[in-house]
Amino acid sequence: MAVSLELCRAVPKIALHDHLDGGLRPATIVELAAEVGHVLPETDPEALGRWFFAAADSGSLVRYLETFAHTIAVMQTADQLRRVAREFVEDQAADGVIYAEARWAPEQHLAGGLSLTEAVAAVRDGLAEGVAAAAASGRTIMARQIVTSMRHASPTTEIAELAVAFRNDSVCGFDIAGAEDGFPPSRFVEAFDYLKRHNFEFTIHAGEAFGLPSIWEAVQLCGASRLGHGVRLIEDVAADGSLGELASYVRNRRIALELCPSSNLQTGICATIAEHPFGRLAELDFRVTVSCDNRLMSATTLSREYHLLSEAFGYSMDDLRRFSRNAAKSAFLPWDQRLGLIRRVEDEFSALAG
Ligand SMILES: O=c1[nH]cnc2c1ncn2[C@H]1C[C@H](O)[C@@H](CO)O1
Numbered sequence: 213m214a215v216s217l218e219l220c221r222a223v224p225k226i227a228l229h230d231h232l233d234g235g236l237r238p239a240t241i242v243e244l245a246a247e248v249g250h251v252l253p254e255t256d257p258e259a260l261g262r263w264f265f266a267a268a269d270s271g272s273l274v275r276y277l278e279t280f281a282h283t284i285a286v287m288q289t290a291d292q293l294r295r296v297a298r299e300f301v302e303d304q305a306a307d308g309v310i311y312a313e314a315r316w317a318p319e320q321h322l323a324g325g326l327s328l329t330e331a332v333a334a335v336r337d338g339l340a341e342g343v344a345a346a347a348a349s350g351r352t353i354m355a356r357q358i359v360t361s362m363r364h365a366s367p368t369t370e371i372a373e374l375a376v377a378f379r380n381d382s383v384c385g386f387d388i389a390g391a392e393d394g395f396p397p398s399r400f401v402e403a404f405d406y407l408k409r410h411n412f413e414f415t416i417h418a419g420e421a422f423g424l425p426s427i428w429e430a431v432q433l434c435g436a437s438r439l440g441h442g443v444r445l446i447e448d449v450a451a452d453g454s455l456g457e458l459a460s461y462v463r464n465r466r467i468a469l470e471l472c473p474s475s476n477l478q479t480g481i482c483a484t485i486a487e488h489p490f491g492r493l494a495e496l497d498f499r500v501t502v503s504c505d506n507r508l509m510s511a512t513t514l515s516r517e518y519h520l521l522s523e524a525f526g527y528s529m530d531d532l533r534r535f536s537r538n539a540a541k542s543a544f545l546p547w548d549q550r551l552g553l554i555r556r557v558e559d560e561f562s563a564l565a566g
């Protein structure tokens with residue numbers, strides 16, 4: 213029997229792949245849009261939530277990404293960014309997430325006159341406020357930010373430098389996101405070289421809207437230790453379970469796959485969770501982790517993703533424990549903190565297993 217949604221809420225979870233600009237509360241968007249005069253497709257929060265889901269549910273990543281115009285429009289001042297970051301953490305904590313990495317692209321948040329540094333500092337402050345608010349309501353959560361470069365923009369090292377500048381100040385990693393087809397990871401090879409020279413962590417969106425060549429570049433030309441989605445690595449797995457060289461390398465190296473099942477249904481990777489490559493990749497012992505990608509656009513939560521996977525593949529508490537443990541192992545945290553996270557996952561799962 214599937215692990216219930218209620219129990220999935222209670223288990224300790226780790227959100228490695230969750231976009232800050234893809235997780236706003238609809239009510240917050242309505243309120244901020246009214247303040248700044250941004251015209252929304254719907255002004256009732258519930259209707260707006262439904263609109264995001266429907267508009268993102270097109271089968272195309274490019275159309276999915278168009279919906280972000282309405283969230284980015286209300287995240288252009290320090291106050292707005294701080295509020296969105298605070299609510300991000302509060303919502304994650306309320307869903308039983310114990311560690312979250314919020315990713316977003318500061319370059320998309322400068323229209324109100326903020327500098328890149330001011331924007332990152334505002335998110336840092338909001339994350340800290342959210343952690344404090346969660347603690348006040350009895351929930352312990354840690355939160356960090358992943359700073360993202362948009363891959364269709366001119367390649368630059370500027371955002372990588374920004375990430376490194378904040379390495380001891382809430383930024384735990386770097387990423388590239390946006391349309392994948394036509395914008396291979398190698399375009400940003402200079403940024404990744406900069407990060408490697410500075411011993412800094414990064415993940416790369418790859419293997420979502422494009423296949424194995426994108427994953428190969430992310431891993432071998434750029435050096436990613438985690439893959440955003442990476443789901444199309446399944447194309448390097450034969451029907452009998454034998455692995456091609458790339459899939460074999462990714463599995464050997466324990467490169468984490470930040471899998472986001474519901475998001476993939478919307479961008480056309482498969483029609484049902486049961487058809488999602490997650491099941492096969494987990495069975496073959498890849499380092500599978502579970503994330504939401506964009507809670508707003510997919511109308512989901514991490515506990516819901518756990519529950520859907522458990523329903524589709526019959527996962528037990530032990531399986532879910534493995535997915536949380538995998539995510540803890542691949543968190544962009546220093547080793548002592550990562551160990552603390554792994555222990556917390558084990559202890560809390562053991563307590564729930566009774
Ligand atoms: O799943 C995704 N693939 C590629 N890009 C994405 C995905 N989800 C969100 N993004 C983009 C849209 C956001 O504005 C940007 C930064 O969070 O990242």
Ligand SMILES: [Zn+2]
Pocket residue numbers: 229231389417440505
């Ligand atoms: Zn993403």
